[in-house]
Amino acid sequence: MKKFKLDSLVRENVKRLKPYSSARDEFKDFDRDMVFLDANENPFENGVNRYPDPHQRSLKSVLAEQKGVQTAQILLGNGSDEVLDLIFRAFCEPHKDNVITLPPTYGMYKVLAETNAVENREVLLWEDFQPVVEHILQRSDDHTKLLFLCSPNNPTGNGFDPEKVEELIIKFNGLVIIDEAYIDFSGKEGWLSRLGEFPNLIITQTLSKAYGMAGVRLGICYASEAIITILKKIKPPYNVNQLTQQRALERVAQPNRVQQEVARILRERDNLIRALGQIPFVQKIYPTDANFVLVRVDKADLRYQQLVSHGVVVRNRSSQPLCDNTLRFTIGTEQENKKLIEVLRTI
Ligand SMILES: *Cc1c(COP(=O)(O)O)cnc(C)c1O
16 A cells, blocks of 8 residues: 655644634533633623534534544535545645546535645546546646545436455545535445544535535545545634534434435435436436435437426536536425426426
């Protein structure tokens, strides 16, 4: 195995940085009855008049227990989008470093690369939407800091072959980020249980999909304590607000309810796939490990417009490489899916 030196990947300014120390940073006993006159807050209670815990201790301790990691291996953000942005800002020198992404994939990696003035090297997935290990390794050089693997992948829906992922983690000379936004819909195991084996592995998850909380914005990053410590240096202290911490805590404390909803979505997914097989202009239904299904149709632009005019909005992914004439359908409620099928039958 290659030698891994985290220090050589961190930006110089971040190495030197001392994190901003907020008024509440040193204070650990949030539950004790104290008089807080340290942060210039309005003292009249309304539920949100105090600054939130910058370390989100309660939420992290529940997540740590459920996922079998240490709290020091967790960083929380305002959605995964913020977490991913922090990773760019900690490790990628603008106008100098580069990252590798694997289209067709989640559009945010490219946006974040461009926002941070970091070169985005695109290495297409194979026709089966699996990564091509040799192509990826060939495209990386001394300035390649990050490799983004989205598994299950958006918009294709498939999970990546674990042997290929493992080979990439081992051989890639930088940090490998596995975006597991859809992992709770997949029958296959994610990479969290193997986090301790790989010092260059970062796993991101989110409450936006299976947990049904896209509106509160909570993204989760799991990595070695060393990586998390670096990301914490540049994290805005109050990036996860009080309301989000509360609602997220309530939700993660009820894993059974989340599981029941996931089970219903998966049943609906099977029903939708069966019905799609009967639609004459549906040419291919791609295998999916997520809460959506990618289909190839005869004329995607036409079908998209027809669906909209019947009141159903789906995602046209035709502009993505390898995705000519494809539409992505999110699995909705039973009624919503029925409506989709009904419209597909009439157009
Ligand atoms: C939806 C999605 C996310 C979620 O991002 P949030 O900012 O946490 O809402 C992350 N990654 C992928 C691939 C997604 O499709």
